[in-house]
Amino acid sequence: MKRKLNKNDEPVAAVPEPETKPAKPAKPTNAAKTDPEKKQKEAEPSFAELGLDPRLVQAVAKQSFEKPTLVQRKAIPLALQGQDVLCKAKTGSGKTAAYVLPLLSGILRRKTTDSAQFTAALILVPTRELADQVFKAIGQFSAFCAKDIHAAKLTENVSDAVQRSLLANVPDVVVSTPARAWHSVNSGALSLGRLQYLVLDEADLVLSYGYDEDMESIARSLPKAVQTIMMSATLSAELDTLKGIFCRNPTVLDLKEEFGAEDEKLTQFYAKCGEDDKWLIAYLIFKLQLVKGPCLIFVADIDRSYRLKLFFEQFSIRSCVLNSELPINTRIKIIEEFNQGIYDIIIASDEKSEVFGDDAAVEDGEAKKEPKKGSKAEEDGEQPKKKRKQQKKDEEYSASRGIDFKNVAAVVNFDMPTSASSYTHRIGRTARAGRAGIALSFVIPKELFGKHKPTSIKSSEKDEKVLARVTRQQAKLNRTLEPYNFNKSQMEAFRYRMNDALRAVTKVAVREARTRELRQELIRSETLKRYFEENPSELSHLRHDGELGRTTRQQPHLKHVPDYLLPTEGAKGLAADKLGFVPFKKVGGKERKHRKGGNPRAGRTFKTGGRKDPLKTFKVRRKK
Numbered sequence: 001m002k003r004k005l006n007k008n009d010e011p012v013a014a015v016p017e018p019e020t021k022p023a024k025p026a027k028p029t030n031a032a033k034t035d036p037e038k039k040q041k042e043a044e045p046s047f048a049e050l051g052l053d054p055r056l057v058q059a060v061a062k063q064s065f066e067k068p069t070l071v072q073r074k075a076i077p078l079a080l081q082g083q084d085v086l087c088k089a090k091t092g093s094g095k096t097a098a099y100v101l102p103l104l105s106g107i108l109r110r111k112t113t114d115s116a117q118f119t120a121a122l123i124l125v126p127t128r129e130l131a132d133q134v135f136k137a138i139g140q141f142s143a144f145c146a147k148d149i150h151a152a153k154l155t156e157n158v159s160d161a162v163q164r165s166l167l168a169n170v171p172d173v174v175v176s177t178p179a180r181a182w183h184s185v186n187s188g189a190l191s192l193g194r195l196q197y198l199v200l201d202e203a204d205l206v207l208s209y210g211y212d213e214d215m216e217s218i219a220r221s222l223p224k225a226v227q228t229i230m231m232s233a234t235l236s237a238e239l240d241t242l243k244g245i246f247c248r249n250p251t252v253l254d255l256k257e258e259f260g261a262e263d264e265k266l267t268q269f270y271a272k273c274g275e276d277d278k279w280l281i282a283y284l285i286f287k288l289q290l291v292k293g294p295c296l297i298f299v300a301d302i303d304r305s306y307r308l309k310l311f312f313e314q315f316s317i318r319s320c321v322l323n324s325e326l327p328i329n330t331r332i333k334i335i336e337e338f339n340q341g342i343y344d345i346i347i348a349s350d351e352k353s354e355v356f357g358d359d360a361a362v363e364d365g366e367a368k369k370e371p372k373k374g375s376k377a378e379e380d381g382e383q384p385k386k387k388r389k390q391q392k393k394d395e396e397y398s399a400s401r402g403i404d405f406k407n408v409a410a411v412v413n414f415d416m417p418t419s420a421s422s423y424t425h426r427i428g429r430t431a432r433a434g435r436a437g438i439a440l441s442f443v444i445p446k447e448l449f450g451k452h453k454p455t456s457i458k459s460s461e462k463d464e465k466v467l468a469r470v471t472r473q474q475a476k477l478n479r480t481l482e483p484y485n486f487n488k489s490q491m492e493a494f495r496y497r498m499n500d501a502l503r504a505v506t507k508v509a510v511r512e513a514r515t516r517e518l519r520q521e522l523i524r525s526e527t528l529k530r531y532f533e534e535n536p537s538e539l540s541h542l543r544h545d546g547e548l549g550r551t552t553r554q555q556p557h558l559k560h561v562p563d564y565l566l567p568t569e570g571a572k573g574l575a576a577d578k579l580g581f582v583p584f585k586k587v588g589g590k591e592r593k594h595r596k597g598g599n600p601r602a603g604r605t606f607k608t609g610g611r612k613d614p615l616k617t618f619k620v621r622r623k624k
Contacts, residue, residue: 044067044073045068045073046067046068047060047061047065050072050073050076050077051076051077051080051105052076052101052102052105053104053105053108053109053145055108055144055145056101056104056105056108056141056142056144056145058144059140059142059143059145060101060141062143063140063141065097068094069093069094069098070089070093070255071087071089071094071095071098071253071255072094072097072098072101074253074255075098075099075102075229075253076098076101078253079098079102079103079106079227079229080102080106082227083227083250083251084227084228084229084247084248084249084250084251085099085228085230085250085251085253086230086232086239086243086247086251086252086253087229087231087232087252087253087255088232088233088234088253088254088255089233089253089255090233090255090428091233091428091432092428092432093255095201095231096133096134096137096201097137097141098231099123099199099201099229100137100138100141101141103121103123103229104138104141104142104145104149104173106120106196106197107120107121107148107172107173107196108145108148110196111148117170117172118170118193118194119170119171119172119173119174119190119191119192119194119195120172120173120194120195120196120197121172121173121174121195121196121197121198122173122174122176122181122192122195122197122198122199123174123175123176123199123201124176124177124178124181124198124199124200124201124206124215124218125175125176125177125202126177126178126201126202126206126208126209126211127202127205127403128155128177128328129328129331129332129335129403130201130403131153131154131155131176131177132153132328132332134201135151135153135175138151138173139151149172149173150169150170150171150172150173151171151172151173151174151175152166152167152169152171152173152175153175153176154167154174154175154176154177154180154181154184154190155175155176155177155180155328156328157327157328160187160189163184164187164189167184167189167190170191174190177211178206178211178214179211181214181218182214182217182218185217185218185221186217192218192221192222193223195222195226196225196226196227197227197228197229198222198226198227198228198229198246199228199229199230199231200228200229200230200231200242200246202231202232202233203231203232203238203239203242204232204233204234204235204236204238204239205238206242207238207241208238215242215245216245219245219246226246228246228247228248228250230243230246230247230250233424233425233428234421234424236421265431265435265436265437266427266430266431266436266437266438266439266479267439267482268427268439268441268474268479268480268481269438269439269440269441269481269482269483270440270441270442270443270467270481270482270483270484271441271442271443271483271486272443272444272445272483273442273443273448274444274445274448274451274452275444275448275451275452275455275456275460276451276452276455276498276499276502277491278414278455279311279455279498279502280491280494280495280498281442281486281491282297282412282414282442283312283315283494283497283498283501284491284494285412285440286312286317286345288561288566291409291410291412291438291440293407293408293409293410294338294341294343294345294405294407294408294409294410295344295345295346295408295409295410295411295412296348296405296410296411296412296426296429296430297346297347297348297412297414298348298349298350298412298413298414298415298417298426299347299348299349299414299415300349300350300351300415300457300459300460301349301351301457302325302351302514303510303514304349304414304415304457305321305322305323305347305348305349306321306510306513306514306517307510308347308414309321309347309513310504310505310509311501311502311505312345314500314505314555314558314559315497315501315558315559316558316559317345318343318345319343319345319346320334320337320338320343320345320347321347321349321517322334322346322347322348322349323348323349323351324349324351325514325518326517326518334346335405339405339406339407346405347414350417350422350426403429407435408429408430408432408437409430409436409438410430410438410439410440411426411427411429411430411437411438411439411440412439412440412441412442413426413439413440413442414442415442415457415459415460416441416444416459416460416463416466416467417466418462418466419466419469420466420470420472420473423466423470426439440484441467441470441481443463443467444460444461444463445463445464446461449461449463454502467481487567490567493565497558500555501555501558504554504555
C-alpha cells in the first residue's frame with residue numbers, strides 16, 4: 001500500500017477508505033413468496049446431476065427431455081447405487097427411461113475397466129409391442145455410444161437358428177418376453193452366467209399372462225448378485241410374488257404424488273344406455289365430431305372390433321383395428337401410423353381384460369363356476385356345445401397396457417372392462433404429459449341387458465357392478481365419474497340410419513372382414529415377398545379372393561348427414577365441409593329437352609349417358 005506525502009514531502013498516515021457494503025438482496029415479492037412450484041422446479045436436479053454417463057445425457061438432450069420426471073428422479077439414483085428397486089408409477093410417467101438410463105450407465109462404467117463381452121442386462125416385458133418400444137428406447141438413449149452398447153430383441157417370429165445367430169454376438173442388453181427368454185436360455189443360445197441387471201417392466205402383468213413357470217425357471221438360472229428393478233402401474237399380489245423370488249430387500253417407491261396436476265385434466269364420463277343406444281351414441285359422437293382428436297375405442301373381442309369398424313364405414317368414418325390376430329409387425333405399424341396422425345380412431349380389442357376378471361369376481365364374493373363331470377346336465381343326456389375353431393391369437397398382446405399411444409385425446413370404453421384395474425390401465429392412455437383427456441364408458445343397466453339381441457354380449461351383464469368398483473377405486477385417487485347427459489329426443493331422428501347400418505353388418509360380413517385383413521397382410525408381407533416373386537399365380541389368387549370377399553352392403557346415402565336431422569343448435573357441430581342432403585333434381589343445371597312440335601309434357605326425354613329413356617319413347621304401331 002503506497003503512503004501519501006504532505007507539502008514538506010513527509011509521509012502522513014493514510015485515511016482508511018470507507019468500506020463498501022455488499023448490496024442487500026432485493027426483498028422477495030409476494031409472487032415469489034407464494035410460488036412454491038417455481039422453488040420446486042429450481043430444486044429439481046437435471047439429468048447431468050443424477051450421475052449418468054455424459055453420452056447418455058447428450059442423448060437425453062437430443063430427445064428434448066428438459067427435466068427428469070418424478071419416477072426418474074427417485075429411481076435413477078437408487079439404481080446407480082446398485083440397490084434393488086420396486087417402483088409403482090402412473091402409466092406414461094417415464095418408467096422406461098427410469099430403468100434404461102441407469103442400466104446403460106452401469107454397462108458403460110464397467111466397460112472402462114473390463115472389456116469382456118457378456119450379456120449384462122435382461123429386460124423382461126409381458127407383450128411384444130412393449131418389447132419393441134423398449135428396444136427402440138435403448139437405441140435412442142445409446143445414440144452417442146452405439147459402438148459400446150449392443151442390444152437384441154427376441155420377440156420376432158423367427159426360427160431357432162436365426163434367433164441363435166442374433167445371440168451369437170453376445171449382446172449387452174436382451175429385451176424379451178419371459179417365454180422367449182427361457183426358451184433361449186434352455187437351448188443354450190443365451191447365457192445368464194454373468195448377468196448384472198434384471199428388469200421386469202409391467203411386472204404385475206407378467207404372472208397374469210401365464211409366465212409363472214418361465215419366471216421360476218429364469219430365477220433358477222440367475223447368479224446371486226443380480227440387481228433387480230421392477231416397474232409397475234399397480235401394486236398387486238403378483239408383484240409380491242415376484243418380489244419374493246427376485247429381490248433382496250428392495251426399496252419400494254409408491255409414487256402416489258404423481259397423481260395430481262395431470263389427473264385434473266382427465267374428465268371421466270359414463271353413459272347408462274341400452275345396447276342399441278350405445279351404437280347410436282357412438283355414431284353421433286364421431287360423425288358430428290363431438291369428440292375431436294386421436295381416439296382409442298376399446299371393445300371386448302375381435303369380432304366386436306370388426307363389427308364396429310364396418311359399422312363406421314357405412315357412415316364414412318375412417319378407423320383401423322388392433323387385435324391379437326394381426327401379425328406383430330402389422331400391429332407395430334398401426335401404432336406408428338396412429339402416432340403420426342394417419343388414423344384418428346383405433347378400435348382395440350382388449351381381450352386381456354379377462355385376466356383381471358377373476359380378481360374382480362372374488363372382490364364381489366363371486367366364484368367362477370365351471371361345469372363338473374358327471375353333472376346333472378350330462379346325466380340328462382345334454383351334450384356340451386362344440387366351439388368353432390378360432391383363429392390363432394397372440395397371447396403376448398395387450399392394448400390397454402404397455403403400448404405408447406401418443407397424444408390420445410379420448411378413450412371410449414365401448415364395452416366395459418371386467419375389472420377396475422383394467423379400467424385404470426385403459427384410461428391411462430389419455431391425459432398424459434400434461435395434456436387434457438376424456439374417458440367415456442358405456443354401461444348397460446341390468447334391466448336393459450339382452451334387450452337388443454343382435455349386438456348384445458355376455459360380459460355387459462355385470463357392467464353396473466364393474467362401474468361401482470371403478471367409482472370406489474377412482475374415489476381413492478380423488479377422481480369422479482360424471483354421467484354423460486344426452487338429449488334422447490334429438491337422437492331419435494338418427495335411429496333409422498343406425499339400424500340400416502347395423503343390418504348391413506352381418507356375421508358373414510364380419511367374418512369376411514377378418515379374413516380379408518389377414519389376406520392383405522400376407523400380400524404386404526416382406527417375408528413372403530420372395531415367395532410371391534417366384535409364384536406370381538399365388539399372389540393373383542390372393543388378390544382375386546380379396547376382390548370377391550366384400551360382402552358388406554354399401555349404402556352411400558348414409559355417408560352424409562341431412563340438415564333436417566340436425567337440431568338447430570347442433571348444425572354447427574359438423575366440420576368445415578358442410579355435408580348436406582343431396583337433391584334428386586338438379587339445381588341450376590341444364591333444362592330438360594322436349595320434342596319439337598309436340599306436347600311439351602309428352603315424349604319427354606332425359607340425358608342419361610347419351611341414350612333415350614326406352615320406357616318414355618316406346619311407340620306402338622297400328623295395323624292399317
